[in-house]
Amino acid sequence: MSDYKAVIGLEVHAELDTASKIYCGCTTAFGGEENTHVCPICLGLPGALPLLNRKVVEFCIKAGLALNCKINNYSRQDRKHYFYPDLPKSFQTSQLDLPICYDGYLDIEVNGQTKRIGITRIHIEEDAGKLIHGLTGTRVDYNRGATGLIEIVSEPDLTNPDEVYAYMETLRQVLLYTGVSNCKMEEGSLRCDVNVSIHREGEPFGVRTEMKNLNSLSAAKAAAAYEIKRQKQVLAEGGDLFQATLRWDDAKGINYVMRVKEHADEYYYFPEPDIMPIVITPEEVEAIRATLPELPKARQQRYKSQYGLSDYDANILTVSKALSDLFDQAVACEAPAKVCANFIMGDITRLLNEKALQPEEVPFGGKELAELANLISQGAISSSAGSKVVELLFQPEFAGKAPKAIVEEQNLGQVSDQGAIKAMCQQVIDANPKVVEDYRGGKKQAISALVGQVMKASKGKANPAMANQLLEELLNG
Amino acid sequence: MEITKETVLKVAGLAKLNLAEEEAQRLAHEMGKIVGFAGKLAEMDLEGVQPTTHAVKLENVFRADEMQPSYPREEILANGPERDEACFVVPKVVE
Numbered sequence: 001m002s003d004y005k006a007v008i009g010l011e012v013h014a015e016l017d018t019a020s021k022i023y024c025g026c027t028t029a030f031g032g033e034e035n036t037h038v039c040p041i042c043l044g045l046p047g048a049l050p051l052l053n054r055k056v057v058e059f060c061i062k063a064g065l066a067l068n069c070k071i072n073n074y075s076r077q078d079r080k081h082y083f084y085p086d087l088p089k090s091f092q093t094s095q096l097d098l099p100i101c102y103d104g105y106l107d108i109e110v111n112g113q114t115k116r117i118g119i120t121r122i123h124i125e126e127d128a129g130k131l132i133h134g135l136t137g138t139r140v141d142y143n144r145g146a147t148g149l150i151e152i153v154s155e156p157d158l159t160n161p162d163e164v165y166a167y168m169e170t171l172r173q174v175l176l177y178t179g180v181s182n183c184k185m186e187e188g189s190l191r192c193d194v195n196v197s198i199h200r201e202g203e204p205f206g207v208r209t210e211m212k213n214l215n216s217l218s219a220a221k222a223a224a225a226y227e228i229k230r231q232k233q234v235l236a237e238g239g240d241l242f243q244a245t246l247r248w249d250d251a252k253g254i255n256y257v258m259r260v261k262e263h264a265d266e267y268y269y270f271p272e273p274d275i276m277p278i279v280i281t282p283e284e285v286e287a288i289r290a291t292l293p294e295l296p297k298a299r300q301q302r303y304k305s306q307y308g309l310s311d312y313d314a315n316i317l318t319v320s321k322a323l324s325d326l327f328d329q330a331v332a333c334e335a336p337a338k339v340c341a342n343f344i345m346g347d348i349t350r351l352l353n354e355k356a357l358q359p360e361e362v363p364f365g366g367k368e369l370a371e372l373a374n375l376i377s378q379g380a381i382s383s384s385a386g387s388k389v390v391e392l393l394f395q396p397e398f399a400g401k402a403p404k405a406i407v408e409e410q411n412l413g414q415v416s417d418q419g420a421i422k423a424m425c426q427q428v429i430d431a432n433p434k435v436v437e438d439y440r441g442g443k444k445q446a447i448s449a450l451v452g453q454v455m456k457a458s459k460g461k462a463n464p465a466m467a468n469q470l471l472e473e474l475l476n477g
Numbered sequence: 478m479e480i481t482k483e484t485v486l487k488v489a490g491l492a493k494l495n496l497a498e499e500e501a502q503r504l505a506h507e508m509g510k511i512v513g514f515a516g517k518l519a520e521m522d523l524e525g526v527q528p529t530t531h532a533v534k535l536e537n538v539f540r541a542d543e544m545q546p547s548y549p550r551e552e553i554l555a556n557g558p559e560r561d562e563a564c565f566v567v568p569k570v571v572e
Contacts, residue, residue, distance in 0.1 A: 018542045025545025034563040039548045045556065055542035076530060083493055085567040131570060139564035266491055271530035276538040 004198040004235070006228045007205055008164060009156035010220075011193040012171060013149050014181040015127060016059045022126050022148035023050030023093070030187050034141040042126075042146035044089030050274050052077075056148035057100065057278055059180040060124050061288050063150055064101025066178045066295060067119050067171075071285050075100045077124070077272040085140050086128035094151075096269045099123035100278065106154075106174065107297065108166040117167055118155030125149050144188075150180070156195070156205075161225040168192060168217045173296050177321050185215050192220050196227040198235070206231070207241040211248045211255060223248040226255060299324060307337035316345050320359035323348070329366020330373065339373040347390040355394065364393050364400075372403040384460045385412040416463045418470070421454070424462065425470045428453040439475055447471055480509040 021028055024041035040048040061071055078096040104119035129145035131138050152171065158164055172183045172190060183190040191213045197206040209227060214220040227246070234241055246255040294302070300314040309317070318324045323344050330340040348362060372389055375381045381389070389406050392398045398406060407413055415421060428450055429436055438446040447468065454467040482505045489496045489504075496504065550563070557565040 020542055020544045025540075025543060026547045027544050033550070035550050035553055035565070037547050038550075038553050039545075043553065043556075051538065051540040053542050054539035057539070081491075085565075085570060132564065133570065135569075137559070137566045137568060138570045139561065139566055141564055268491065273531065276531060276533075276535045279536045 003200055004232050005201060006159055006224075007156045007197050007199065008158035008160075008224055009195045010152075010154045010158065010164065010167060011195070012152040012154075012168070013127075013191045013193075014063070014152065014175055014183065015189040016056055016148040016150060016180055017182050018053055018055045018059065018148055020053060021146045022053050022056050022124070023146055026146075028147045030184075030189075032143050034139075035143065037143040038145070043142060050093065052275055052278075053148060056124050057280075058288060059148075059178075060100045060122060060150050061280065061285060062178050062292065063152070063175060063180045064104060064122050065285070065289050065292055066174050067101070067104040067106055067122065067152070069101035069104030069119060069122060071101055071280055072098055073280055073282075074098065075278040075280065077275040077278075078269045079272050080125075080267045080269055082267060084128070085138060086131050086145070088129070088142060088145065092125055092128070093272050093275065094125035095123035100280070106167065106170060108163065108170045110162050110166045115157075115163065117157045117163075120153040120155050122150050122152045125151060156197075158224075161221045161228070164194065164224045165217055165221040168220050170296075172217075173319065177293055177295055179293075185217070188215060191215050194220055194224050194227070196224060196231065198228060198231045207243055209241070209244050209246050211246045212258070214248055214250075216250070219248060219250045222250070222253060223255065226253065230255070293321075296321075296324075303327075303337075307331065307341075309337065309341060313338075313341050313345065317341055322359035322362070326362060326366055326369060330369040331366075333367055333370035335370035335373040336377045339376050340369055343369060343373065343386070343390060347387050351391065351394045363396075368393065368403055375403060375407060379414060379416065379463060381407055381412055381414050382460055382462075382464065385414065388412060413461065414463050415458055415461045416466060418466065421458070421462050421467055422470050422474070424454050424457050425450075425467060425474055428457060429471070429474055436475065447475070480505050480512060484508075 015028070016022075018028055020026060021037075021042055024039050026037045026039050026042055029037065041050055064071055076095065076098045077093050079091040080094045080096070081091040083090055099121040101122035102120065104122070105116050106119060107114050107116050109115075127144050127147040127149050129140055129142035131140055154167065158167060172185075175181050175190070176183050181189055185191070194211045194214060195208055196211075197208040199206040209231070211223050211227060214223055226248075231241055242260055244260045245258045247258045248255045296318045299318045300311075303309045303314040303317060304311065317327055326348075327337075327340055327344055331337050351357075352359060352362070372386060375389075376383060376386050385407070388410070389403050389412065392406055392410070393401070393403070432450060432453065435446050435449050439450075450471050451464055451468050454462050454471070455464060458467075482501050485501045485505045485508060486496065489501070554560045554563075554565065559566040
């Protein structure tokens with residue numbers, strides 16, 4: 001049973017961050033009163049004519065370039081027919097054989113190993129509405145209907161649940177960097193379908209099942225793990241697998257059959273007569289390529305080579321583009337990179353979590369972070385005072401204040417006055433005869449307890465290196 | 478090209494159409510004639526001719542990504558066969 005290998009492919013849907021829908025001017029804003037973001041075009045009423053949103057095409061190309069795809073010079077939309085009330089036209093305007101992007105890849109990292117996952121294609125299509133199931137009937141809200149989507153289809157290159165997670169995480173990060181989607185999985189802006197089959201090495205692929213609309217990274221991983229195990233068990237018990245669409249119940253951690261596919265893919269696709277062909281010139285592709293930001297992989301490399309940051313630091317810093325941008329802005333103001341990195345990965349991340357803020361909502365900029373980092377590296381404040389300043393910067397009454405001004409106002413400056421520190425050291429020595437005895441008896445590390453006492457006496461403001469040095473002088477003198 | 482009654486019933490099923498026996502029979506005959514007519518195209522020499530999907534030669538007909546007001550909900554819902562105060566209502570969908 002254990003010699004079965006899993007073959008997994010993902011179809012990821014990302015809602016595009018355009019202002020208006022794919023074929024009409026209705027807003028794409030999330031939520032809103034039911035059926036208030038709707039017009040005859042996105043409802044597909046007879047006689048209404050769609051007009052393709054240029055930005056949907058541009059965003060698809062941009063995502064494709066970020067995922068190393070080739071761009072079709074000639075592309076087209078097609079109608080995919082199926083009956084379901086979330087689709088008022090009874091067909092989805094999608095793309096069949098001429099998607100905008102094809103033949104790309106995404107490199108993921110699992111357990112320190114890099115693996116290249118093929119991207120088969122990326123095409124544009126419209127989102128469906130939302131069904132609200134009740135006891136007697138089903139209510140339909142078309143606000144989300146006909147929002148522009150890209151569907152990113154991977155090659156079946158994934159072989160285990162960890163790779164599924166890493167692929168989704170890396171893909172989400174790349175899409176966020178390009179800005180084509182806000183990727184808010186909790187709002188359904190990024191969803192994935194997981195296709196799983198198992199087979200023995202050298203044998204043809206097994207029967208494939210599909211789980212639809214997984215809306216978190218952990219759900220995608222858990223669903224893949226469950227389905228691989230289920231398929232292995234069915235075969236181990238001598239059963240047959242059948243091609244089916246399954247629904248993943250994340251709360252229960254199980255899946256169940258939604259529908260069995262008897263007639264696979266009878267969607268009766270045909271070219272969309274209302275949308276004219278999409279012709280993309282190499283010049284247009286290059287113009288969009290020029291708007292691509294530095295992507296996470298390249299940024300990590302640069303942080304390591306330019307600033308000497310570790311793999312770990314470089315990876316953490318680039319998880320969020322907003323925080324990574326903050327770091328870049330700070331070091332551009334001639335701040336010490338490692339100190340800035342530590343603030344972002346430490347105090348800033350902690351405060352964002354505590355206050356349930358998004359990385360975009362850090363209430364100060366790179367200039368302030370740079371000033372703060374320089375105060376530390378120049379010895380003007382201690383690192384604990386630095387943490388205190390960050391905490392204050394997150395409070396509304398300190399918004400827009402310069403760290404230097406806060407340090408002065410709150411009297412957080414580090415005391416490097418030799419006379420004052422020496423007096424405190426003497427007091428600490430007098431008050432701790434036992435520790436002094438230990439030190440003189442050869443336990444040299446006992447001095448750190450005394451430094452701690454000096455720091456406490458100075459309310460964290462004494463320069464610890466200076467305190468250490470003065471204590472040594474006094475004790476050995 | 479012959480269109481059988483079975484083909485008609487299959488296509489009707491996919492389109493959610495209920496056809497009576499004699500309707501299926503009649504449609505098989507009529508659809509056969511239509512497909513046969515289109516079959517004339519197969520007699521042409523199309524060597525080297527690119528397939529085309531639109532009768533007019535227009536490309537890249539786009540709109541700018543600009544928001545426009547949506548329709549009043551009342552007007553939108555007025556077109557549905559069944560509704561409540563905010564939504565269209567359809568027979569219960571069992572998944």
